[in-house]
Amino acid sequence: MTTITARERLINAAVEAFAEKGFAGTTTRDIASRAGMSPAAVYVHHDSKESLLFSVSLDGHRRALEVITSAAASSTDPVNRLRAMVYNFSLWHADNSRVGRIVQYEYHALTDEHRAEVATYRRDIEKTMQDALADGVDQGVLDVVDVPGTAFSLLSLGVDLVRWFEPGGSRSGHELATLHADLAVRMTRLR
Amino acid sequence: MTTITARERLINAAVEAFAEKGFAGTTTRDIASRAGMSPAAVYVHHDSKESLLFSVSLDGHRRALEVITSAAASSTDPVNRLRAMVYNFSLWHADNSRVGRIVQYEYHALTDEHRAEVATYRRDIEKTMQDALADGVDQGVLDVVDVPGTAFSLLSLGVDLVRWFEPGGSRSGHELATLHADLAVRMTRLR
DNA sequence: GTCTATACATTGATAGAC
């Protein structure tokens, strides 16, 4: 049996609201009412609207990094590894499009300190993808002229899903992630 | 000699502000002060904050469609045509990253009527890319299993630039657009 | 067509009772 605390209910409400209306467009009253509480109750569990955003953003960044790190460790074959990394990264963004939207589009709304903290996760995500490409080139299996640029482009495929993906739409996350993984291999495989 | 009207100065100010702080995070006072005017002067030239957004968004959508349509007409060779389309679409998003950000990220902030109007431009952009891929397959030059999905992915490369691209950064728009065009050809060329 | 002044609603956050 899982107990959901008031603090967590507020975070879930914030995810809904921020993803739907953006951070600036969301009122603390909206968050409170989605959580079934009064406006004042928000501040018993969270310091401010921004600290609620930081909780969502930090957790989202951590989970995205974990997804791509696990995939990177799943195989030593450069092609299979790349396929797993792109598939899982894109699938995570489809399955978590609301959190992903907050991670990507409300980055600027964080305080300077909080933004600096989540920035380290972003760098780690990019580095993980760059390292996988560079290793594939070293093993003579991949052909990648511009490793940082290509790494960024591969991540863009997943990231851009959060702009429009809605669960229950005409295409499943699995379908899109599989497409992205196929395209990634075509983009980088030595011919 | 180009004369800039007060109306245009306000639009330029709105582009700056909306791109920097988002639509909901921008105040009409901020727009007015960036244009060197009083808050009240805004309403002499524009009906509301949302109508200012609509002006920016509609013009941005039109220009993006024009860019990809011109590129589509620039060649009948599927590979050269695809290269031109992806190059010019990505370059436009790099060169116009502030307008592009408003086009992409403030779509939901438009009224229902205004959103429906710009939606037609979005469909045309997607259709233009899909048609180019389908024709390349018909000519036996391209190998694209999922035409709509691949078209979307190619557009994503350019669109995602607006999330982070800043003029004067370490990579030029030309450099990124060239990379995207190369990746596009690798993704779709028959081997 | 610009301004100052302001109407009126809503905002993030707090006070204090229970």
Place this chain on the structure above:
DNA sequence: GTCTATCAATGTATAGAC
């Protein structure tokens, strides 16, 4: 830890003088 009531600041938009 929840509520009602409220504060001070700020929001969009308008009124009316020049």
